[in-house]
Amino acid sequence: MGGKRVIIDSNSPAKKCAKIYLGDDDDRISQLPDDILVDIISHLSLKEAACTSVLSSRWVNLWKHTHSLNFEAGSGIDKIAMQLRNERKGERLKYIAWVNHILQSHKSATLKEFRICFDLSKSSQKAITKWLAYAFSRQVQRVEVDLSSNLDNRRARPLRYSFPKELLDQSSGGVVSSNFKSLKALSLDRVNVSSEAIEFFLRNCPLLEQLTVHNEKELSNLEVWGSSLVLKHLEITDCDKLRSLKVSAPNLTSFKFSMLWGEVLLENVPMLVDVSVSGAYSIYSDKKLLHTLSCCIFQLEILTLLLGRPEEIIQLAEFPQMPKLKKLVVQCDSLHDRSIIALTSFISACPYLEEFVLKLCAYVRKSLVGQIDKTKKFPHQHLKVVKFCGFYSRSSDVELVEYFIGNCVVLEKVIVDCSYESYFADDPVTPFRLSVEQFTRDEVKQHLEAKVRRHIELVIL
Numbered sequence: 001m002g003g004k005r006v007i008i009d010s011n012s013p014a015k016k017c018a019k020i021y022l023g024d025d026d027d028r029i030s031q032l033p034d035d036i037l038v039d040i041i042s043h044l045s046l047k048e049a050a051c052t053s054v055l056s057s058r059w060v061n062l063w064k065h066t067h068s069l070n071f072e073a074g075s076g077i078d079k080i081a082m083q084l085r086n087e088r089k090g091e092r093l094k095y096i097a098w099v100n101h102i103l104q105s106h107k108s109a110t111l112k113e114f115r116i117c118f119d120l121s122k123s124s125q126k127a128i129t130k131w132l133a134y135a136f137s138r139q140v141q142r143v144e145v146d147l148s149s150n151l152d153n154r155r156a157r158p159l160r161y162s163f164p165k166e167l168l169d170q171s172s173g174g175v176v177s178s179n180f181k182s183l184k185a186l187s188l189d190r191v192n193v194s195s196e197a198i199e200f201f202l203r204n205c206p207l208l209e210q211l212t213v214h215n216e217k218e219l220s221n222l223e224v225w226g227s228s229l230v231l232k233h234l235e236i237t238d239c240d241k242l243r244s245l246k247v248s249a250p251n252l253t254s255f256k257f258s259m260l261w262g263e264v265l266l267e268n269v270p271m272l273v274d275v276s277v278s279g280a281y282s283i284y285s286d287k288k289l290l291h292t293l294s295c296c297i298f299q300l301e302i303l304t305l306l307l308g309r310p311e312e313i314i315q316l317a318e319f320p321q322m323p324k325l326k327k328l329v330v331q332c333d334s335l336h337d338r339s340i341i342a343l344t345s346f347i348s349a350c351p352y353l354e355e356f357v358l359k360l361c362a363y364v365r366k367s368l369v370g371q372i373d374k375t376k377k378f379p380h381q382h383l384k385v386v387k388f389c390g391f392y393s394r395s396s397d398v399e400l401v402e403y404f405i406g407n408c409v410v411l412e413k414v415i416v417d418c419s420y421e422s423y424f425a426d427d428p429v430t431p432f433r434l435s436v437e438q439f440t441r442d443e444v445k446q447h448l449e450a451k452v453r454r455h456i457e458l459v460i461l
Helices: 013-020 034-041 046-054 076-081 085-105 122-136 195-204 286-293 310-318 343-347 395-407 431-451
Strands: 068-072 113-117 142-146 185-189 210-214 221-225 233-237 244-248 254-258 263-267 274-278 302-306 327-334 355-362 385-389 413-417 457-460
Touching (some): 046 068, 085 122, 195 210, 195 221, 355 395, 395 413
Parallel strands (some): 068 113, 221 244, 244 263, 302 327
């Protein structure tokens, strides 16, 4: 196997016991070398990894050499979001104590992954900064700091954690720059970070392939620029104060961004094939979006559009042909039973499209009687898979599915997902909600099953 071998301290109880431990003849796993066992343990959660210490004396200290420190709180992050302020403070202190305890026990000289995922704020600034310094000092390859909560949009939040400038300043005792050379992926969610800090990583991380900045509230101007960048995946979303974003990255293959009131400029992106755009359509009108994508629209293979209201779809008809597009994903709100058949004009501009996904987020899901729009038939020669998420059996929903069934020459599969598409991840799954979803599935089966030709697979979720 590649990578460094792990040597357990010969004075440790685990090593001493390992010398005399013969084990069960059937225990082949324990007979493997330490570095292989550590690689296996590194694929477990931290709590699972720690539990391996009870297997035998051979395993007592192995988990402490894990290459992956994923401090995932699991259901705890949902629990804390529902608590009162004092209770949340207690849960945060428990989380901080847990992370500190693990780091004090950890012995690996290098890290492949370091992940913090909990509802923390500026009050935890010192602890989080210490954790990041620990990770970078071990030539970490992947770092994720996710301080978001499922209830971010439902309650007032305390001051945010800000990525510390001193961590990057060697003159003030920051992390040695050589420790950033191994970094391949950096993801910051609900962390305030300056453009200078981001540009520092771009300059000092020659292996950086993935950069994600989400839900940031101070960034105003950002340039991701450089002919030597190896960056392949870039995500800059929900940065409300960002007014200018310039990207020039010759190896970039995927780009996810939110449109701004200002300018998003793309240059020198010959490898870019996957683009995802979000934001109120009033901000990024079709002309503005076309201007942003002008240098790459004819090379795109995957395009994801997160729109607002269904009527904004009509503007998409102004798009030019996208001859290489193979997958199109459109997500929009659906306040009423409004026709979404206008999407077909946009799809017609993608002559080699193979997969189409529509996601509708609706405030109302009851079936209404609406006016079916008439549209010209257009044979889609390559479309094989159509997926409809948020299907509520309204006239507009049925209308679009029937269009695809009748116009796709090589259609192989139609997936209809009747589950509730919620705006908030914490919306409870009630018996009433489940009964409505099942009623919708029964309606879909009744309305569409007979209309689907035998060679087409109809999947109802």
